[in-house]
Amino acid sequence: MGLDLIILGAASATPTSNQYTTAQLLKMREHYFLIDCGEGTQKQLRRSKTKFSRINHIFISHLHGDHFFGLVGLLSTFHLLGRTSPLTIYGPPKLKDIVLTQFRAAGTFTSYPMHFVVTQHKVPQVLLETDSYTISSFPLKHRIATTGFLFKEKTLKRSLNKAAADAHGVPVCDYHWIKEGKNWTSDEGKEVSNDLLTFDPLPPLSYAFASDTMYTPDTAEYVKGVDLLYHESTFCEDKNERAKQTMHSTAAQAAQVAVEAGAKHLLIGHYSARYTDKRQFEEEAKAIFAEVFAARELCQYSLLQSGIKVKSVVPDKDEK
Amino acid sequence: MGLDLIILGAASATPTSNQYTTAQLLKMREHYFLIDCGEGTQKQLRRSKTKFSRINHIFISHLHGDHFFGLVGLLSTFHLLGRTSPLTIYGPPKLKDIVLTQFRAAGTFTSYPMHFVVTQHKVPQVLLETDSYTISSFPLKHRIATTGFLFKEKTLKRSLNKAAADAHGVPVCDYHWIKEGKNWTSDEGKEVSNDLLTFDPLPPLSYAFASDTMYTPDTAEYVKGVDLLYHESTFCEDKNERAKQTMHSTAAQAAQVAVEAGAKHLLIGHYSARYTDKRQFEEEAKAIFAEVFAARELCQYSLLQSGIKVKSVVPDKDEK
Numbered sequence A, B: 001m002g003l004d005l006i007i008l009g010a011a012s013a014t015p016t017s018n019q020y021t022t023a024q025l026l027k028m029r030e031h032y033f034l035i036d037c038g039e040g041t042q043k044q045l046r047r048s049k050t051k052f053s054r055i056n057h058i059f060i061s062h063l064h065g066d067h068f069f070g071l072v073g074l075l076s077t078f079h080l081l082g083r084t085s086p087l088t089i090y091g092p093p094k095l096k097d098i099v100l101t102q103f104r105a106a107g108t109f110t111s112y113p114m115h116f117v118v119t120q121h122k123v124p125q126v127l128l129e130t131d132s133y134t135i136s137s138f139p140l141k142h143r144i145a146t147t148g149f150l151f152k153e154k155t156l157k158r159s160l161n162k163a164a165a166d167a168h169g170v171p172v173c174d175y176h177w178i179k180e181g182k183n184w185t186s187d188e189g190k191e192v193s194n195d196l197l198t199f200d201p202l203p204p205l206s207y208a209f210a211s212d213t214m215y216t217p218d219t220a221e222y223v224k225g226v227d228l229l230y231h232e233s234t235f236c237e238d239k240n241e242r243a244k245q246t247m248h249s250t251a252a253q254a255a256q257v258a259v260e261a262g263a264k265h266l267l268i269g270h271y272s273a274r275y276t277d278k279r280q281f282e283e284e285a286k287a288i289f290a291e292v293f294a295a296r297e298l299c300q301y302s303l304l305q306s307g308i309k310v311k312s313v314v315p316d317k318d319e320k
Helices: A041-047 A071-080 A095-105 A162-167 A172-179 A217-222 A237-246 A251-261 A279-286 B041-047 B071-080 B095-105 B162-167 B172-179 B217-222 B237-246 B251-261 B279-286
Strands: A003-009 A023-028 A031-037 A055-059 A087-091 A114-118 A125-129 A133-139 A147-153 A206-210 A228-232 A265-269 A292-294 A299-304 A307-312 B003-009 B023-028 B031-037 B055-059 B087-091 B114-118 B125-129 B133-139 B147-153 B206-210 B228-232 B265-269 B292-294 B299-304 B307-312
Touching: A003 A041, A003 A228, A003 A265, A023 A041, A023 A147, A023 A206, A041 A071, A055 A133, A071 A087, A071 A095, A087 A095, A087 A125, A095 A114, A095 B095, A133 A217, A147 A217, A217 A251, A228 A251, A237 A251, A251 A265, A251 A279, A265 A279, A279 A292, B003 B041, B003 B228, B003 B265, B023 B041, B023 B147, B023 B206, B041 B071, B055 B133, B071 B087, B071 B095, B087 B095, B087 B125, B095 B114, B133 B217, B147 B217, B217 B251, B228 B251, B237 B251, B251 B265, B251 B279, B265 B279, B279 B292
Parallel strands: A031 A055, A055 A087, A087 A114, A206 A228, A228 A265, A265 A292, B031 B055, B055 B087, B087 B114, B206 B228, B228 B265, B265 B292
Antiparallel strands: A003 A023, A003 A299, A023 A031, A125 A133, A133 A147, A147 A206, A299 A307, B003 B023, B003 B299, B023 B031, B125 B133, B133 B147, B147 B206, B299 B307
16 A cells, blocks of 8 residues: 556656656555646556546646646547546646637537636645545745645554454454444453554555745645655756746755655656756755655656655556 | 658547657658647657758648647747747637637747638638749548648749750850740850750649548549648548548548549558558558558658658657
8 A cells, every 4th residue: 555656757848759748647545646747648648558547637737838738638538538437627727718628629528527626826725535535736836826736645444453353252243343443342341442453554645746836935834744745856956047037946945845844755857858867856856855766757656654666667668 | 852741640539659640741842841730749750850940831630639739739849949930820710719828828928920820621722822832721521620731832943954055155144044944045146945955844743631531522623633642541441431420531532532633642641549550551542542652650751753752760769
């Protein structure tokens, strides 16, 4: 059990012949969430062998093209594949109009219901809450209205320690009370405390996505104590001024946010095409925050309570 | 001298992990014309090593996503590359609104002037005419308003036969009259006919793009005598009924149009993803029209007066 994050695109501004712009697939508690959708995201989803029908929620951070130009193509492909289950899209107010204008021009209406949830860019906002997780947005500081997204698992119920239950002579018909957290009383009136009959649930995990944004101490406040923080790092320190002008961050600033937030791990990405070697980002961030990974496309970052595991999601010789 | 056509995408409906939807780059008389622009076209242009700044005219056949979902991304990249020269986009009425809505949402205005020319889908229309070529649109028969495009070179001026001019004693200062088609008269009053002093220009070439469309005899009328006809062939004969329902063509129907038009060569494409082997299309078309090629992505089809040469535009080991 853990969170799996597949990086579909980690380049900024424009795709190049072998790099894609921002898109990520988060798998949390058996649910799939697509975060941003740069041009060609559907190609990367296919390469990562993702089942399209498992995606029911798409989150768009802002309306710069490198974060959503692949959306209408993906929605159109869902339609052509005959999807029928509802899809919810979370994003800035104008997103709905952009999508519907294109479907209308094609004279097409999707085979599935499409719901739009408008994100607020000035205050944090709970977007989706279930028994199992909460997903919210929070303001970022960029040239246009932009939000980050915070994905938080909820604590699961305690799970039965079957060996202990047997040892205390608990009959199977009482298991469901124990799983609800109740103590158990035997026919003889002996009470056994619930914590002797159950295991602690695994601590819940959390993931925060913050792109695009310049450094602001507010970000750390919004994602306090997060297990994994993805923070854009468009530039290295040599382009500190350029980062400021364009309202982007450097790798060092991303690391600074991770420190201030008390994050456990940091993933950086949204690289400017002027850097060919991504290690420079990693090194500059590492000088400030040790637990850093430089995002690589078509790699999966599996967040566990014990740490992070990284693996490629495509066979070595596959096209990227 | 000839027309070069690079196939950037030849798949229909949706891109797959290694195939792109419709886009073609035509090079005619030193000018570059982009025809349709499916998602990921900018990636394919990069792979074909095309200089983006040489594209000044983009033609969009219709507003089904597989023919234009890559357009706004490409326009955005032009902007990010600092383009300043004007760009003209030819397409259906709603295209302008679709493009501008997205730029407005990003708070961006392009660094270059963008002109939109609205195509008519009920009558043929000259879109662009210079001394060197004429480009026009013509109606196709599809589920929404769709046009084909016809690119016709004009006959060049006769070129000087320098050896003949020397033999007749023509002084250099009279060359320009001869190139204009005038006869030449010597100081002694001897007249030499222009055709003895000049070479015939190469016959002008023409290319027609017809996608998407069902079979209609009108298409042949619009492209009569064309040197190279690209005609969609979404299906093979086994899906003849499906072709009719969706208003697409089979390979045999594409070949039939080539016969009726008296085309010299036929290129077929816009393949349905249900066919893995493209040779089936080629074989079915060849039974009706011999000079057929099944379009392959990232291949260049060079149309010369003597025939067609095909070559890949990417090194063998490059990603596709």
